[in-house]
Amino acid sequence: MSSRKELANAIRALSMDAVQKAKSGHPGAPMGMADIAEVLWNDFMKHNPANPEWADRDRFVLSNGHGSMLLYSLLHLTGYDLDIEELKQFRQLHSKTPGHPEYGYAPGIETTTGPLGQGVSNGVGMALAEKVLAAQFNKPGHEIVDHHTYVFLGDGCLMEGISHESCSLAGALGLGKLIAFYDDNNISIDGEVRGHGDVPAWFLDDTPKRFEAYNWHVIPEVDGHDPEAVKAAIEEARAVTDKPSLICCQTIIGYGSPNKQGKEECHGAPLGDDEITLTREALGWTHPPFEVPDDIYQAWDARERGTVAEQSWNEKFAAYKAEFPAEAADFERRMAGELPEDFEAKAQAFIQSVNEKGEKVATRKASQQALNGYGPSLPELLGGSADLAGSNLTLWSGAKGVKPNDAAGNYVYYGVREFGMSAVMNGITLHGGFKPYGATFLMFMEYARNAVRMAALMKINPIFVYTHDSIGLGEDGPTHQPVEQISILRLTPRMSTWRPCDAVETAVAWKLALQRTGGPTALVFSRQGAAHMPRTDDQIRDIERGAYVLKDCDGLPDAIVIGTGTEVGLAMEAADKLTAEGRKIRVVSMPSMDTFDAQDAAYKAKVLPETVPVRVAVEAGVSSLWPKYVGMHGKVVGVDTFGESAPAGDVYKALGVTAESVADAVNSLL
Numbered sequence: 001m002s003s004r005k006e007l008a009n010a011i012r013a014l015s016m017d018a019v020q021k022a023k024s025g026h027p028g029a030p031m032g033m034a035d036i037a038e039v040l041w042n043d044f045m046k047h048n049p050a051n052p053e054w055a056d057r058d059r060f061v062l063s064n065g066h067g068s069m070l071l072y073s074l075l076h077l078t079g080y081d082l083d084i085e086e087l088k089q090f091r092q093l094h095s096k097t098p099g100h101p102e103y104g105y106a107p108g109i110e111t112t113t114g115p116l117g118q119g120v121s122n123g124v125g126m127a128l129a130e131k132v133l134a135a136q137f138n139k140p141g142h143e144i145v146d147h148h149t150y151v152f153l154g155d156g157c158l159m160e161g162i163s164h165e166s167c168s169l170a171g172a173l174g175l176g177k178l179i180a181f182y183d184d185n186n187i188s189i190d191g192e193v194r195g196h197g198d199v200p201a202w203f204l205d206d207t208p209k210r211f212e213a214y215n216w217h218v219i220p221e222v223d224g225h226d227p228e229a230v231k232a233a234i235e236e237a238r239a240v241t242d243k244p245s246l247i248c249c250q251t252i253i254g255y256g257s258p259n260k261q262g263k264e265e266c267h268g269a270p271l272g273d274d275e276i277t278l279t280r281e282a283l284g285w286t287h288p289p290f291e292v293p294d295d296i297y298q299a300w301d302a303r304e305r306g307t308v309a310e311q312s313w314n315e316k317f318a319a320y321k322a323e324f325p326a327e328a329a330d331f332e333r334r335m336a337g338e339l340p341e342d343f344e345a346k347a348q349a350f351i352q353s354v355n356e357k358g359e360k361v362a363t364r365k366a367s368q369q370a371l372n373g374y375g376p377s378l379p380e381l382l383g384g385s386a387d388l389a390g391s392n393l394t395l396w397s398g399a400k401g402v403k404p405n406d407a408a409g410n411y412v413y414y415g416v417r418e419f420g421m422s423a424v425m426n427g428i429t430l431h432g433g434f435k436p437y438g439a440t441f442l443m444f445m446e447y448a449r450n451a452v453r454m455a456a457l458m459k460i461n462p463i464f465v466y467t468h469d470s471i472g473l474g475e476d477g478p479t480h481q482p483v484e485q486i487s488i489l490r491l492t493p494r495m496s497t498w499r500p501c502d503a504v505e506t507a508v509a510w511k512l513a514l515q516r517t518g519g520p521t522a523l524v525f526s527r528q529g530a531a532h533m534p535r536t537d538d539q540i541r542d543i544e545r546g547a548y549v550l551k552d553c554d555g556l557p558d559a560i561v562i563g564t565g566t567e568v569g570l571a572m573e574a575a576d577k578l579t580a581e582g583r584k585i586r587v588v589s590m591p592s593m594d595t596f597d598a599q600d601a602a603y604k605a606k607v608l609p610e611t612v613p614v615r616v617a618v619e620a621g622v623s624s625l626w627p628k629y630v631g632m633h634g635k636v637v638g639v640d641t642f643g644e645s646a647p648a649g650d651v652y653k654a655l656g657v658t659a660e661s662v663a664d665a666v667n668s669l670l
Contacts, residue, residue, distance in 0.1 A: 002299040004227045007042065008034040009283045010077060010296050012256055015069035016279060017289040018090035018097070020270045025091060025099065028253040028266040029067030032224070033152060033183050036249055039230045040181075041074055041302070044238070046147060048306030049079035052107040055335050056313050058147045059110050059126045059431065063119025064154035064183065065100040066268065072097050075108040077292070077300035082106050084290055103430070103458040111430050112458050115450050117160030118423050120180060123151040124166040125427020125436075127178035127244070128402070128412070132382065133433045135408035137331050142320040144313070144331070148238070151180040155193050155203055158182070162451075165420025170244045171215030172415075174404030178244035179237045182207060183224070185253040191264045208248060217245040224249030242404070256283045334380045334433045339515065346377050347511040354507045355540060358532040363525040363565070364393045364467040366503035370510040371396035378514070382434040384412035385465075386421050391527075392439035392467045418444045422451035425462040429455070435514060439465035441473075442482040442524055445489065455520040456494040463513045464522045469499065470620035470639075471655060472528040472566060477645030484622045486524055490593050491625075494519035498592045501568035502530045505591050508543040512595075526566045528648050533568065533589070546595025547607055551575055551587035558584045559614040559666045562629055564591055567618045573659035574618075578666055585666070586612070593625065616665045620657050635665040 011034040019025035046058045062071045069090065075082045082096060086106070089095035096106035100114030110126070113119035127149040134145035157163050170178055184207070186192050195201030208220040217240040222233045230249065237245035254266030257279045271279060280286065287293060321328035333340070350373040354366075361369075375381055375398050385394040400409035414421040421438045428436040445452065445466055455462050471481045489497040496519060498509035506525065513521035533550055542548035547562075551572060559578070563571035568589045575585040588607055590596060596604065608615070608629065615634040617626040623638030630636060637657055644651050652658060 002296050004035070004038055006296060007299055008038040009256070009285050010292050010300070011037060011070060011073040012283060013280070013285050013287070014073040014076070014087060014290065014292070016271050016276055018069050018072070018087050020273065020276055021088060021289070022091040023270060025069065025270065026066040026268050027069070027271055028187070029064055029154065029183065030070035030073065031255045031257065031266070032185050032251040032253040033067065033070055034255070035225045035227055036152070036181055036230050036251070037070060037074055039227050040150060040234065041078060042300070043231055044234055045150070045302075046309055047302065048310045049108070049303050050307055051310060052080065054310050054313070055432070056145060056147050059123070059149045061110055061119045061123040061126070061149070061151045062101055062113055063123065063151050063157045064116065065113030065119060068097070068099065068101050070152075071101050071109070072106070075106060077297065078302040080106070080108045082108070088290055103460075111427065112454060115454065116156040117162040118451060118454060120151050120153045120157055121162050121166035121420055121423035121451070122427035122430060123149050123178060123180070124170045124175065125424035126431040127170065127175040128173060128424065129428045129431035129434055130177055131173070131175055131407045132402055132409070135406070136379070137327060139320070139324060142316070142323065144317050144320050148177045148179060151178070152183060153180055154183045154185070155188050158205065158207060159203055162419045162423060165417035166424055167211065167216070168214045169414065169417060169420060169424065172404070173402065174215070174242050175244045176241035179234070180244065180246050182246055182248045183251055184248050185251045187253045187262070187264050187267060189264060189267055208246070211246045215243050217243050218248065219245065220248045222247055222249050224251035225255065258282050330379065337432065337517070340377055343377060343514075347374065350374065351504065351507045351511065351540060355504050355535065357503075358534070359503055360529050360531050361503055362527055362529050363500050363502065363506045364527060366500070366506035366530070367465065367467070367510065367523065367525050368393035368396060369503065370507045373507065374510060374514065378435060379410070380433065380435045382410055382412065382428060382436045384414045384421060384436070384438045386414050386418045386438070386440040386444070387416045388440055389413070391441070392465060394437070394439045394465060414438065418447040419451055422448035422464065423454070426451060426455050426458070426460060429460045429462045430458070435463070437463035437465055439467060441468040441480060442466035442485050443468070443480050445485050449488070452495070452520065452522075453492060456492050459494060459518050460520065461516050461518070462520050464520060465525070466522060467525045468527045469524045469565060470526070471643040471651045471657070472526055472620060472648045474527070474648035474651060475645055478642040481643035481651075482621070483639045483642060486621050487625050489522045489524070495522060496520070496592060496594050497522045497524065499524040499565040500591045501563070501565055501589050502533050504533070504535065504540065505543055505589070508540070509591060512544060524565070528566060530566050531569050533572070543591065544595075545599050545603060546592040546597070547588055547590035549586060549607055550589040551585070553579070553584040553586060555584065557586040557612055558670060559616065560586045560588055560608060560612050561662060561666065562588045562590050562615065562617040564589070564619050567620055567657065570657070570659045570662055571618055574662035574666065577659060577663045583666065583670065590629070614666065614669045616662055616669070618657065618662050620652065633669065635669060637661050637665055
């Protein structure tokens with residue numbers, strides 16, 4: 001029977017061989033964490049390689065994603081559909097084994113990691129989703145949601161500010177089924193983090209005390225190369241159910257390499273053929289590259305016990321379904337990511353009711369009204385705000401806060417943690433069972449930018465709500481007035497960005513965001529009031545196409561004015577002024593550039609015919625994306641500078657974003 005050390009050495013060998021073949025990669029972390037991984041995956045992990053999507057599986061996140069060969073080795077050895085040829089293609093084009101774990105590339109990859117600190121933050125989201133889902137669905141004697149989230153993380157993850165945000169939140173929420181393993185090896189790219197010789201230290205945090213202050217259960221100074229010590233630590237962590245646990249594992253990076261272990265040389269570079277030969281000798285691993293003996297494969301193989309575990313859960317779920325059929329059906333629907341069958345009909349009825357009311361209301365308020373309209377039909381909604389609920393208006397009539405001792409709610413108070421909130425939302429989405437939305441001011445998307453990008457990269461569909469969308473923020477001044485941020489969102493691949501002009505467009509944008517798959521949505525809303533725009537039923541339907549003719553004239557127009565958000569009101573005012581002067585004007589509302597760009601050529605030509613070259617766009621933001629729509633002969637009334645502190649109307653006038661400016665631009669072209 002293979003020893004634990006031999007099983008761990010299989011990870012070390014595969015990792016150093018794959019990195020060497022690729023001529024790039026990070027062998028140090030997989031070799032250093034192999035013993036911890038062996039204990040966790042062979043003694044504790046509840047998963048089924050034959051069904052990586054099993055709802056009640058444990059989630060495993062490699063937050064220090066540069067050590068990706070650790071995860072690929074584990075998936076390969078335990079029986080996932082990731083064969084040895086894929087390991088040989090590590091870091092090569094179109095392989096399932098890219099340089100960092102990428103969600104959707106190989107079965108068993110729970111999230112994309114690489115940007116340090118985000119994996120553990122995703123893990124917080126997964127653990128939060130498990131806790132809320134369990135509180136919503138479990139019944140006495142029927143625990144159908146009962147799994148752990150395990151996270152490996154390193155010094156780099158702990159240095160990144162996002163880990164402070166998300167781990168602090170995890171402690172506040174009492175996420176007792178979150179267990180993190182800190183790979184305390186004292187090494188990052190620049191060398192020894194606590195300093196050495198003439199090189200000063202750059203990481204002297206007392207990590208155990210830091211996490212104790214976060215309300216975590218901490219197990220310090222565990223020998224990461226002693227399987228029995230690791231096992232005892234995991235058992236202790238699993239026994240603590242009212243707070244998350246951090247197991248501090250002291251390890252040697254590149255363990256087994258005679259000349260490079262414990263040094264930064266093995267962090268992000270191949271060991272080299274000669275050193276690999278010496279490492280094989282030191283480990284007693286006599287097998288050629290990429291060869292693992294059958295007895296070691298058999299000892300690692302988790303398919304049989306995984307199938308048994310899932311079958312046991314299926315029996316539990318069948319009993320649950322017999323006693324609680326409605327709840328079981330809802331659980332299955334939500335885990336499949338499906339909306340209720342009647343959602344579309346109810347949404348259309350709500351949109352019509354908003355149109356009939358015809359209220360002048362800030363679109364942030366219209367967003368809250370949309371939540372009140374859609375929320376009662378969507379138990380999967382899990383909202384939140386980064387300490388701005390009263391400004392973002394994300395609380396709705398059915399919102400209930402998630403508490404450590406009562407997690408059955410549907411609203412998370414994230415605190416001032418924009419980056420952490422966004423990454424946690426990604427984790428909630430990846431876990432399944434929820435439609436998360438979270439809000440902040442558009443300006444503070446900047447703090448969360450990388451997590452927003454990761455959602456788009458993974459093709460997952462959280463809803464990012466951004467209010468106070470422009471210089472219309474007013475008195476808080478240029479630090480809070482976004483001008484370039486919406487363009488950044490629009491430039492992000494797979495991100496669908498909506499900036500509605502009134503309550504009707506807001507209701508449509510929310511509907512599409514809730515229905516969307518294949519990427520996240522950014523909903524961008526105003527602080528200031530937005531006038532209702534009268535529309536026909538056809539125009540309401542065309543909102544879903546991203547841009548449409550809101551106001552038209554008889555025959556071919558002399559000019560087209562395009563606007564978004566509250567500036568559509570300025571476009572309409574300018575059109576009225578120009579019409580009075582005898583001009584024939586068409587006004588196009590374009591709440592979503594990316595959605596309009598996805599339409600067929602015939603529809604786009606119908607809205608913006610090439611026979612009308614005179615076009616002016618107006619938006620209280622940078623102008624750089626608008627030439628695509630106004631063409632070589634058009635003009636943009638925008639804001640290519642920073643704002644000012646003053647009442648919103650004064651700021652608009654000072655920066656030249658007015659109906660008069662739009663009308664003057666049209667006349668200058670004509």
